[in-house]
Amino acid sequence: MFVFGSGNLWGIPLTDSAGVAIVNPTPSLFGTLQDISADLSFDTKMLHGQNQFPVAIGRGKGKLSLKAKFARVNGLLINTLFFGQTLNANGIADNYDTTGAAIPTTPFQITPTVPQSGTWTVDLGVRNAAGNQMTRVASAPATGQYSVAAGIYTFAAADTGLIVFIDYQYTFTSIIAKKSTVLNVPMGNIPTFRTEVQTSYQGKQFVLTFPQCVGSKLAFATKLDDFMIPEFDIEAFADASGNVVTYSTAE
Numbered sequence: 001m002f003v004f005g006s007g008n009l010w011g012i013p014l015t016d017s018a019g020v021a022i023v024n025p026t027p028s029l030f031g032t033l034q035d036i037s038a039d040l041s042f043d044t045k046m047l048h049g050q051n052q053f054p055v056a057i058g059r060g061k062g063k064l065s066l067k068a069k070f071a072r073v074n075g076l077l078i079n080t081l082f083f084g085q086t087l088n089a090n091g092i093a094d095n096y097d098t099t100g101a102a103i104p105t106t107p108f109q110i111t112p113t114v115p116q117s118g119t120w121t122v123d124l125g126v127r128n129a130a131g132n133q134m135t136r137v138a139s140a141p142a143t144g145q146y147s148v149a150a151g152i153y154t155f156a157a158a159d160t161g162l163i164v165f166i167d168y169q170y171t172f173t174s175i176i177a178k179k180s181t182v183l184n185v186p187m188g189n190i191p192t193f194r195t196e197v198q199t200s201y202q203g204k205q206f207v208l209t210f211p212q213c214v215g216s217k218l219a220f221a222t223k224l225d226d227f228m229i230p231e232f233d234i235e236a237f238a239d240a241s242g243n244v245v246t247y248s249t250a251e
Contacts, residue, residue, distance in 0.1 A: 001251045003206050006033045007199030009068050011077065014212070017084035019189040028081060031072025034229055036197055038208060039065045040245070064210065064236035064245060066195065069229050075178025082215040082232070083182050084191030091177030094124060097165040103155045110153045110166065118172035120151030127165040134164070190214045195234060204250030210236040211243050 009030040013022050043060035079087040093115070101110050114120050126134040126146050135145045143158045153166055193215075197208040217233035238244050 001204040001206065001249060002201045003199045004201040005199065006035050007197060009033055009036055009070075009198075010196040011081040011213075012194040012196070013080040013084070014192040014194060015084070015189075016080075017185055017189055017191055022080075026076065026080070028074060028077035030068055030070040030077065030232070031074060032070055034069040034071060036069075037067045038197065039063075041065075062244075066197075066210070066213075066234040066236065068232045068234070070232070071227055071229050073228070073230060075180065078218065079178070079180050081191065081193050082218050083180065085180060085183060085185075087178055087180045089175055089177070090179060091172050091174050092121075092169060092179055093118070093172060094169050095167060097127075097167055100129065100163045100165045103159050103162050103164060105160055106157070108155045108157055108160060110155070110164070111151060112153070112166050112168065114151070114170045114172075116170075116172040116174075118170040120168055120170050122169035123148050124167035124169060126153065126167070129163045129165075195236065205248070206250070207246075207248040209246040210234075211246070212237055212239040 010027050011030070012027045013025045015021050040062070042062045045058045045060050046054035047056040047058070048054050075087060079085060095112070095115060097112075101112075103110065112120070123136065125136075128134060137145045137147050139147050139154075141147050141154060141156045143156050145156060146164075147154045151168070153164075155162070155164070191214065193213050195208075195210040195213045197210075199206045213234050213236045215232060216235045217231070219231040220228060221231075222228050236245065
């Protein structure tokens with residue numbers, strides 16, 4: 001048989017970051033999968049006599065490593081397969097202002113309209129039309145300065161009419177969005193999951209099942225003119241029954 005395309009990849013959580021078994025696990029599909037690699041390798045030990053080549057070779061330690069690149073960022077997948085901590089509904093977003101607003105006359109204040117009916121939470125700075133950052137002060141701002149409280153930005157009277165760009169973070173309510181704060185938990189336990197790899201061509205499938213896995217690396221990298229393609233590294237090991245990998249081919 002032949003195999004074509006990136007195939008499909010699922011992760012089924014088994015335990016959380018405290019090592020507690022997940023009773024009703026929700027499988028996660030690696031969406032818009034770009035590629036998967038699975039590397040199975042062993043150490044070998046060679047026995048030599050007086051001649052150049054070995055008279056016996058033994059197999060030592062083995063290693064099963066997978067790497068997946070996928071474009072669809074999913075909070076459930078990231079949390080359950082990599083961090084194994086608490087996942088909450090609702091979301092956090094950063095507003096990078098590209099519209100700008102003119103500082104009005106008294107009381108020289110601007111209250112940004114938060115998108116998605118959200119709530120302002122954190123100031124991320126104010127820029128003028130030249131792209132220069134204005135200086136934040138506690139109160140009574142002078143020229144080139146501003147103060148902020150509860151999402152209300154106050155400027156100097158001398159800056160009336162100046163176009164400013166206000167950046168900030170906000171929270172919003174959503175049943176789709178996910179957020180999680182990763183805690184500094186004790187070393188030792190690690191979330192475990194089952195991995196399923198499936199590829200097909202001309203009606204024939206090649207399937208790899210790794211019954212016990214952990215996530216060893218998660219990487220995010222953005223580009224100026226391209227999509228972000230996160231990378232997820234996986235290490236597989238034997239489950240309680242000693243099973244390491246199951247493979248199935250159509251031929």
